[in-house]
Amino acid sequence: MDKTLIIVLVAVVAAALGAFFFFTQSSGGGATPALAGVDWQLTADDALIIGGYGNNFAYDGTNVRPVSGSAEVQLDIDAPKGVIEATVRTDGTSGPIVMSNGKPLSGTIKLVMKVGQKGTRFQEFKDLHGDSGNEAPVMPLIFNDLAGWGPTDVYVNDKLVYENLGGHIMFTEKARRADGTIRRDDGTIYSPMLEDKTGFTDPNATEFHFVAHNTEPDPDNFPPHSTWIHLVFQHVDVQKMPRQ
Numbered sequence: 001m002d003k004t005l006i007i008v009l010v011a012v013v014a015a016a017l018g019a020f021f022f023f024t025q026s027s028g029g030g031a032t033p034a035l036a037g038v039d040w041q042l043t044a045d046d047a048l049i050i051g052g053y054g055n056n057f058a059y060d061g062t063n064v065r066p067v068s069g070s071a072e073v074q075l076d077i078d079a080p081k082g083v084i085e086a087t088v089r090t091d092g093t094s095g096p097i098v099m100s101n102g103k104p105l106s107g108t109i110k111l112v113m114k115v116g117q118k119g120t121r122f123q124e125f126k127d128l129h130g131d132s133g134n135e136a137p138v139m140p141l142i143f144n145d146l147a148g149w150g151p152t153d154v155y156v157n158d159k160l161v162y163e164n165l166g167g168h169i170m171f172t173e174k175a176r177r178a179d180g181t182i183r184r185d186d187g188t189i190y191s192p193m194l195e196d197k198t199g200f201t202d203p204n205a206t207e208f209h210f211v212a213h214n215t216e217p218d219p220d221n222f223p224p225h226s227t228w229i230h231l232v233f234q235h236v237d238v239q240k241m242p243r244q
Ligand SMILES: [Cu+2]
Pocket: 128, 129, 135, 139, 168, 169, 170
């Protein structure tokens, strides 16, 4: 065979292989290919919108409704660098997400925590909320495998709508029940006013939380800032996590 022909054939085969790997990596709409050096890799779905403007924790389940969507964490915790994102798509059943008074958002809503930017921090294997002294008692005492904070952008149908909100994620034991409530087995609905803020979580199941809010005071909202979003993902797949 002619040398030039062999070179051409090798080039064609190499290009085809390259295309094959490119398309197999980028197709499917699933998790982003793993980044090098990640300690944590999670995907989550079975999403819930927790309330909206007025009450963004909805402990009694009011205005807690399912929405299609998923979340992804890929984190190199020491750098820190990685991907922390959630995307939900509202529809006629979920209704819009109301982050600010009188501003309903519909369509594809994406939260992106800008991991590595100023203000990003993470904790592993810690109790938060309740009376832990770590975060406000807007949630009962809850064990976190992974918690994170960082500046978070919100896109609606690919348009940047809220920039640099305070974002917070938690991969925790389960607090939100199938009926949308946070309550004890005896029916007690959670309240930050309760003296005993324990006993609301199920250590045998997990969930993923993603909240983001601004810091402008608004006494008519709970928590009292003018812009909030609260998403919970009831099913979490762990691809990778460190040992406790
Ligand atoms: Cu939290």
